[in-house]
Amino acid sequence: MNEPSASAHTEVHASPDVVYTLVSDLPGMSALTDELARGSWLDGVGEAAVGVRFRGHNKIAWRRWSTTSTVTDADPGRRFAFEVSSVAGIPVSRWQYDIEATVNGCRVVEQTWDRRPSWFRPFANLVTxxxxxxxxxxxNMERTLVRLKAAAEAASG
Structure with missing residues (x-):
């Protein structure tokens, strides 16, 4: 896989399992991110697993759009990742959370890869x-990870 288009990381004083639970909790992630307003699992599924799909309802200021994502990695305590497509099926991005145990908790790396075809980027830029x-x-990742760290450390007591 090529280099991510954006990446950020943080150290969290909580177990990798606590962090994984938070990043794979689709409804809960909307409270930690700037762009995801709401997420909903599709096809009657209620939790993350490889192959499961979800709809992301996104917002920036007054702009709103939806995407469909497919979970590609669901390895508790280690990695949660998904591929994002437009509702028309056009590839948009890959998002990945890598969680590595440390002496005091874990290190979380959030990365994304821009998968948009060049012809689609002007349209996507206009929409978003x-x-x-x-x-x-x-x-956005830097702000998300600050909120994730606070939520994980609060959950760990």
């Missing part, structure tokens, strides 16, 4: 209002 997707995602 984001011109520099890599920089936008990196800044």
């Amino acid at each position: 209002g984001v011109r520099d997707r890599a920089d936008h995602n990196r800044r």
Whole structure:
């Protein structure tokens, strides 16, 4: 796999399992991220597993759009990842959370790969209002990881 288009990381004083539970909790993640307004599992499924799909309802200011994602990695305590497509099936991105145990808890790395075809990018930029997707995602990841760290450490007592 090529280099991610954006990446961020943090150290968390909580177990890898606690962090995994948070990042794989689709409804709960909307409270930790800037762009995901709401997520819902599809096909009658209620939790993360490889091959499971979900709908992401996203927002930036007044702009709203939806995507469909498929879970590609669901390894508790280690990795949660998914491929995102537009509702028309056009590849958009891959998102991945890697969790590595440390002496004091774990290190979490959030990464994304831009998968949009070049012809689709101007349309996507218009819909989302984001011109520099890599920089936008990196800044959002940094804020998400601050909230994730606080939630995981609070859950760990």
